[in-house]
Amino acid sequence: MTAQVTVGFDGSEASIAAARWAAREAVLREVPLRLIHVDEWPSAPELPSTYARTHADRAESLVRDLAEEVRKEHPDLEVFTERAHGRAADVLAAAANEADLTVLGSRGLGSVLGFVVGSVSLHVVGSARQPVALVRTESQQVTRSPTGIVVGVDIYHACEPLLGFAFTEAARTGLPLSFLHCWPLPATYGYAALVDPGLGEELGERLEGGLEDLLEPWRKRYAGVDVTAEAVMGSAAYQLVEASRNADLVIVGRRTRKVPVGPHLGHVAHAVIHHSPAPVTVVPLA
Structure with missing residues (x-):
């Protein structure tokens, strides 16, 4: 196991909220932050290579921009980025077993309190041997007065x-x-x-x-x-x-x-x- 906080990132608002929360956790723990984007884009021969390149370029840009944003907010935080290929649930579950904490985002239910938890998050939470945190989308968080x-x-x-x-x-x-x-x-x-x-x-x-x-x-x-x-x-x-x-x-x-x-x-x-x-x-x- 590596002393680090890992976050799964797919460019969604929920994963951005998770990354920001994970960055604060990494700072508190004084460990690096690992940003992982899992590419499940099909690589069948019949797909035009231009589509594959466009998807790959977009994913690379998303990860790079988020890493830069996190580094600006936390200048002393060491941030690693990684693009993986495969089934997201399996890749993130394996990554979770190597980290102190793994953070994933979940979409809120609008005016209804709660998460929409997808199959990937449920698989990681249910199978990881290390703690996993689920974080709501920031724009859908209800105004509260947290007490601990x-x-x-x-x-x-x-x-x-x-x-x-x-x-x-x-x-x-x-x-x-x-x-x-x-x-x-x-x-x-x-x-x-x-x-x-x-x-x-x-x-x-x-x-x-x-x-x-x-x-x-x-x-x-x-x-x-x-x-x-x-x-x-x-x-x-x-x-x-x-x-x-x-x-x-x-x-x-x-x-x-x-x-x-x-x-x-x-x-x-x-x-x-x-x-x-x-x-x-x-x-x-x-």
Whole structure:
């Protein structure tokens, strides 16, 4: 793995927003920025060579212009450009495995909060062994008052890579961290929970204690990071999307599962990357 931030760029407004966001991340991390344009233009013999040359020239110009723009905005940032050929999903997934962080753009849904996440982004997010961030198109971002980084955490499963990424990101940016563990009221509580609402409150307090225990060693290691933690009753997907409306960044985990075909993305991560108005980073877990 190379210490760098990689961004997939295709000339769209979404990928330009992703590149700008990725450049700021690279500066914070003090690592180079790698701009990759994947050329999927068919190279069949029957295509006139003039079309192929025009497409190649346009792609080269797009990458060069973006690199120059980034260098002007961040004069001390080392920027590499690369034009690759092949299936974009495979090329970018392989590149993501070589970088500290990979950033991709996603088109917003206009007045509706959320992402339009294409097959390329879903493939990379679902298969990469390193964190991948999805960034909204700048012109379609809703006016918000971001208050920090929101992290979805499951206290029942090991999530060291997620915690490490979140605390390190907060330390770099100076942003506060807000951890959410979401839980449904067990069905076994049934009628008793309706008669005595305190049963749910008691369980919530126990879960919040478990969350605090999980975070305690990280709090000590990152003593300068402002951290809050809360166990919230309800759907994890819904609660995280709601919390994302006032977040600078949302961080969720993705567990590796063996499926017959294609990459797997859990329903919580899937919902968050489609509906969060803030950038979302998906961290692969064991």
